[in-house]
Structures are given as structure tokens and as C-alpha cells.
Amino acid sequence: MLTQNLNVEVDYMIRKGLFVVIGLLFLFTACSNQPNIDTNMSKDVMDFEFTNQDNETVTLDDLKGEWWIADFIFTNCTTICLPMTSNMTKLQDMVNDANLEGVKFISFSVEPDYDTPEVLTEYAEGYSADLNTWNFLTGYDFETIQEMSVKSFQSLLQEPPPGEDQVIHGTSFFLVDPEGTVVKRYDGVKTSSMDEILADLEEVL
Numbered sequence: 001m002l003t004q005n006l007n008v009e010v011d012y013m014i015r016k017g018l019f020v021v022i023g024l025l026f027l028f029t030a031c032s033n034q035p036n037i038d039t040n041m042s043k044d045v046m047d048f049e050f051t052n053q054d055n056e057t058v059t060l061d062d063l064k065g066e067w068w069i070a071d072f073i074f075t076n077c078t079t080i081c082l083p084m085t086s087n088m089t090k091l092q093d094m095v096n097d098a099n100l101e102g103v104k105f106i107s108f109s110v111e112p113d114y115d116t117p118e119v120l121t122e123y124a125e126g127y128s129a130d131l132n133t134w135n136f137l138t139g140y141d142f143e144t145i146q147e148m149s150v151k152s153f154q155s156l157l158q159e160p161p162p163g164e165d166q167v168i169h170g171t172s173f174f175l176v177d178p179e180g181t182v183v184k185r186y187d188g189v190k191t192s193s194m195d196e197i198l199a200d201l202e203e204v205l
Helices: 002-032 081-097 117-126 142-153 193-204
Strands: 049-051 057-059 068-073 104-109 134-137 172-176 181-187
Touching: 068 081, 068 142, 081 104, 081 172, 081 193, 104 142, 117 134, 142 181, 172 193, 181 193
Parallel strands: 068 104, 104 134
Antiparallel strands: 049 057, 068 172, 172 181
8 A cells, every 4th residue: 555655646746747847848938939138018010911112012921930120201201200211221231231131121101192112212212221121111091000000019100280291100110020029119219229229139030
């Protein structure tokens, strides 16, 4: 009887140990899927199917498996978009210089009625943007991009006040992971933020 009880106890301890090991494996797997950076957001990007500067369709699925940086701009902007797009160009150059492969850049137009593919191409060329990895998107109505900006990126977006022509939008850059989740926002106006973004990209790639 004593031997039988000992066998039962040993069997119980082995089973318990296996459960602990399995639990730790799940924990380590979950942790390994998290970016190794300080994050300040966790929002899934809503599904989309938009048009880029080359009049080609770009979807959320096209970006799955890649890390990407997003912002919201418009070509007629006379204020904050200028430093934002300049900084995105600088960041793209920094990424290329660091030989970080697979990083994509997405600029969503917040004035889609005016920002046609042709207009966006001219705008991109004015900033020497590398269109191999940077897409300027349009092909939707204002309500659609407003919903995406607010719900997916938690970023304010409003039409111009009466008598004005400047869309009110956020100035952040956003880091999106390969699963399509926004994990971090940065100040897109500050040039110093580009160093932080590059450091984060070097950590996750």
C-alpha cells in the first residue's frame, strides 16, 4: 500500500511538473511575440484597400509580415505636414543607411478629394521619397480616413473650419507591427524622434 501511495504521489508530481513546464512555454512564446521596446499603444489597424501614388491598390494584407511607419498628411498643408514629410524622408534615409530591410512607410492623405495619385506622385518627388518602400495613399472619402485615424490610430482628424482650407489632423508617426497592430506613437514634428524610431526598428528587426 505504501509503495502504491508513493507511486501515485510521484505520478501526481510529474503531471504537475509537466503542467508547469507547458505553462512556462506558453508564457515564453507569448513574450517572444511582443516587441522588445517600450510601447505606448495597442490598436489593431482596420482593414483597408486604398490606392497609392502609382494608382495601384494597397491593402492591409499587403503589409502583413512587415514593420511599417504611418502618418497622416495632405499635399496642400502649409504648416505641420512640411516638417512631418521632411522627417519621414530623413527616417527613410536613416533606415536605408542602417541596412534595415523590410521596413515600409505609409502616408495616408487626409484630403483625398484633392490628393489624386498624380498629385501625390508630384508631392513625393518633391521630397525625394523612395517610392519602392513608401506609399502615399488615397482613393477613399474623408469619412473613411477619419474613422481610421480616430479608431485605429487614436489620432484626431477634422475637416477645415468654415472659411479655411487646412484639415485638422495629428502630427504623430506610428509604428505598426507585422500583425497590423499599432504599438507606438512618436512626435512626427521633432527631428530627434527619428533617432528613437530607428533605435526601435533596430530592436524589433
